[in-house]
Amino acid sequence: xxxxxxxxxxxxxxxxxxxxxxxxxxxxxxxxxxxVYFLSPTDIKNLNEAxxxxxxxxxxxxxxxxxxxxxxxxxxxxxxKNEINVVxxxxxxxxxxxxxxxxxxxxxxxxxxxxxxxxxxKHDENYMPPEVKASLGEN
Amino acid sequence: MxxxxxxxxxxxxxxxxxxxxxxxSILVLNNKNSFFKRNLNELxxxxxxxxxxxxxxLVILFINSEFSNETVLNNSxxxxxxxxxxxxxxxxxxxxxxxxxLILTFCAFFYFLKSKNRPSDERLLTIxxxxxxxxxxxxxxxxxxxxxxxxxxxPDEGMGLNPILQDPLLxxxxxxxxxxxxxxxxxxxxxxxxxxxxxxxNLWAKDIKSWVYISWTFLTxxxxxxxxxxxxELGWGGFWxxxxxxxxxxxxxxxxxxxxxxxxxxxxRSILHSWTVILSIITFTLGICGTFLVRSGILNSxxxxxxxxxxGLYILFFLFFLIFLxxxxxxxxxxxxxxxNKNLNFYSKDFSxxxxxxxxxxxxxxxxxxxxYPIFLEVLxxxxxxxxxxxxxxxxxPFLIPFLIFMSIGPNLKWIKNNKLSNKLNLIFLFILSIVxxxxxxxxxxxxxxxxxxxxxxxxxxxxxxxxxxAKRNYKNYSQMISHFGFSLLVLSILLNSIFxxxxxxxxxxxxxxxxxxxxxxxxxxxxxxxxxxxKLIAHFKIEDKDKIELLLKPEIRIYDKPETITSEAAIxxxxxxxxxxxxxxxxxxxxxxxxxxxxxxxxxxWISAILIxxxxxxxxxxxxxx
Numbered sequence: 066x067x068x069x070x071x072x073x074x075x076x077x078x079x080x081x082x083x084x085x086x087x088x089x090x091x092x093x094x095x096x097x098x099x100x101v102y103f104l105s106p107t108d109i110k111n112l113n114e115a116x117x118x119x120x121x122x123x124x125x126x127x128x129x130x131x132x133x134x135x136x137x138x139x140x141x142x143x144x145x146k147n148e149i150n151v152v153x154x155x156x157x158x159x160x161x162x163x164x165x166x167x168x169x170x171x172x173x174x175x176x177x178x179x180x181x182x183x184x185x186x187k188h189d190e191n192y193m194p195p196e197v198k199a200s201l202g203e204n
Numbered sequence: 205m206x207x208x209x210x211x212x213x214x215x216x217x218x219x220x221x222x223x224x225x226x227x228x229s230i231l232v233l234n235n236k237n238s239f240f241k242r243n244l245n246e247l248x249x250x251x252x253x254x255x256x257x258x259x260x261x262l263v264i265l266f267i268n269s270e271f272s273n274e275t276v277l278n279n280s281x282x283x284x285x286x287x288x289x290x291x292x293x294x295x296x297x298x299x300x301x302x303x304x305x306l307i308l309t310f311c312a313f314f315y316f317l318k319s320k321n322r323p324s325d326e327r328l329l330t331i332x333x334x335x336x337x338x339x340x341x342x343x344x345x346x347x348x349x350x351x352x353x354x355x356x357x358x359p360d361e362g363m364g365l366n367p368i369l370q371d372p373l374l375x376x377x378x379x380x381x382x383x384x385x386x387x388x389x390x391x392x393x394x395x396x397x398x399x400x401x402x403x404x405x406n407l408w409a410k411d412i413k414s415w416v417y418i419s420w421t422f423l424t425x426x427x428x429x430x431x432x433x434x435x436x437e438l439g440w441g442g443f444w445x446x447x448x449x450x451x452x453x454x455x456x457x458x459x460x461x462x463x464x465x466x467x468x469x470x471x472x473r474s475i476l477h478s479w480t481v482i483l484s485i486i487t488f489t490l491g492i493c494g495t496f497l498v499r500s501g502i503l504n505s506x507x508x509x510x511x512x513x514x515x516g517l518y519i520l521f522f523l524f525f526l527i528f529l530x531x532x533x534x535x536x537x538x539x540x541x542x543x544x545n546k547n548l549n550f551y552s553k554d555f556s557x558x559x560x561x562x563x564x565x566x567x568x569x570x571x572x573x574x575x576x577y578p579i580f581l582e583v584l585x586x587x588x589x590x591x592x593x594x595x596x597x598x599x600x601x602p603f604l605i606p607f608l609i610f611m612s613i614g615p616n617l618k619w620i621k622n623n624k625l626s627n628k629l630n631l632i633f634l635f636i637l638s639i640v641x642x643x644x645x646x647x648x649x650x651x652x653x654x655x656x657x658x659x660x661x662x663x664x665x666x667x668x669x670x671x672x673x674x675a676k677r678n679y680k681n682y683s684q685m686i687s688h689f690g691f692s693l694l695v696l697s698i699l700l701n702s703i704f705x706x707x708x709x710x711x712x713x714x715x716x717x718x719x720x721x722x723x724x725x726x727x728x729x730x731x732x733x734x735x736x737x738x739x740k741l742i743a744h745f746k747i748e749d750k751d752k753i754e755l756l757l758k759p760e761i762r763i764y765d766k767p768e769t770i771t772s773e774a775a776i777x778x779x780x781x782x783x784x785x786x787x788x789x790x791x792x793x794x795x796x797x798x799x800x801x802x803x804x805x806x807x808x809x810x811w812i813s814a815i816l817i818x819x820x821x822x823x824x825x826x827x828x829x830x831x
Contacts, residue, residue: 096577101591133798136710
């Protein structure tokens, strides 16, 4: 029969492969659960139904659309084809301005109403979400 | 104007010198006593000197605001304070690459100076690899991102530096971080050279160790500086966002951390030869990979100075070239390792370090997947996704628990084999004590999950054990003890900070008052002032708790005109127990201010512990030099 050392090595190999498979499975599983999709207002319009998952919406803040009161901020994200109403309460980044690019993370209430939990900071005053740039180029 | 030419020619001269060194080194590799070998030191110094000349030309161009230079034009402005004119030199793509190159040439020179006890052919090979990297970057610099492009006619005024980069911490963050990144190139080159010469052994480990410590220490400090800056400048009140840009600096740090430990095993036990070489290769390629992702515009961040696909393509090509070259060398020369069948005992320091390496590699792969998966998905299916903190937290926190336990026990084991653990009773007592504390926290704070409670228990355990180790007065291991103590303090303060942090956000007008637990926060008045290159809006807040103790906080909003940008300066009141963090933002032209107030416990301890971690590295570097 094989000696003890070979057996031990085989066991070791088996365990490492097993743990590697388990880890890959775990990583892929949590990846699936935790990714956040990035959609433009047009993508949202094309959805069949509003998803309950957390998503990111990117586009430009529509001109004259920011309204503010003591506990929340309302504004409209547009990609110049479609638009979506956003309500948000929390801190906004410095570059959050009308006619500038914005990315909001949150949940869709319905297909024209988005409740943001986070407005992401972009540190460049000329930043424009790639989709917006693309759709502006098309027009 | 003349400086443009000096800087440019100095770079060309560098490229010529570099190719001379590269090709001549290959020719004389087997020549025992050539004239070239004896004078290589001077050549390397000249090369460093010319890069320095080129770098200082750019610095002076920035100081004098000479807008005939394209880089100065795009990133500077006459009214900018002198300090930021200087730091603006490396606050852009071209200048930062020049700084990168400067450090590369310095490392090559310094390595050759300090490696006289190594075999001469190994030193020469190291220099050959180093020159290869230097030439790669020089080509890139001259061809795709020359910092000395001349503009004619000369404009009167520059475009200015992004105001959020105008910050003292961010002025020193790139040089420190680059020192960390770039010095890994020496570890990379030297490990390939030693591999080819069959010199990967305990003596090599002993000699290259100081370079590993240098890179690790500077990288730690560099990440820390970036993190502190993000904390007070970006206005989120957090210090780590799992942003891709942060992740790509953490990845080389993790593999360096693995290397710091595994090189000790190689030194003391003469095992893990190939693993050490693999780690050296991984560390350096991850560094270049970071440069590629950041500079190609694939990741959108503050570090993305210019979205130029050509640049990205070049770095990608260079990256693949280096990876293939090193893999090729690795497989050709792999059989040169000293083979020895030393038994590995499960109950030993060696094994606990191997365990540490496995865990660190796991953390590294999780971060790697989380960072590059969105990029791949976008290329493959055009779907845009992002992977946020929940992914990392979920996959990293559970594995931190065994990691910390092994980290507590590991250093107390002996090399080779341990027959019995000394003072077992002490270890058990401390373990029970930590569990009791964690249960106490769990009982009284409802928002703590079980996972976090266990993590809290094990990090308290590591904390107590490292404190106990100090009492042993074992001066030989002081650096390790300080770093490990720092790490336990880091995990502990991050945990307590995330458990006990509280915040309130609101939109306020002058005179408004909001409640925060038993405190009231009142916006008293606004004040306008004018500074050299920006307008300042200061908001005066009064925070009063139930004992009528008042705290005045004055966050600012700065409105820069070149380029037109608004930044927020948070008002932070730090003491040893907590940070009180108040930041305001303008919303449109409106009387409302967007206000966020946070109480973040033990914030300062996060910084202190990171400093302690790197202090361990510094002590090690100094200790090596003393001998």
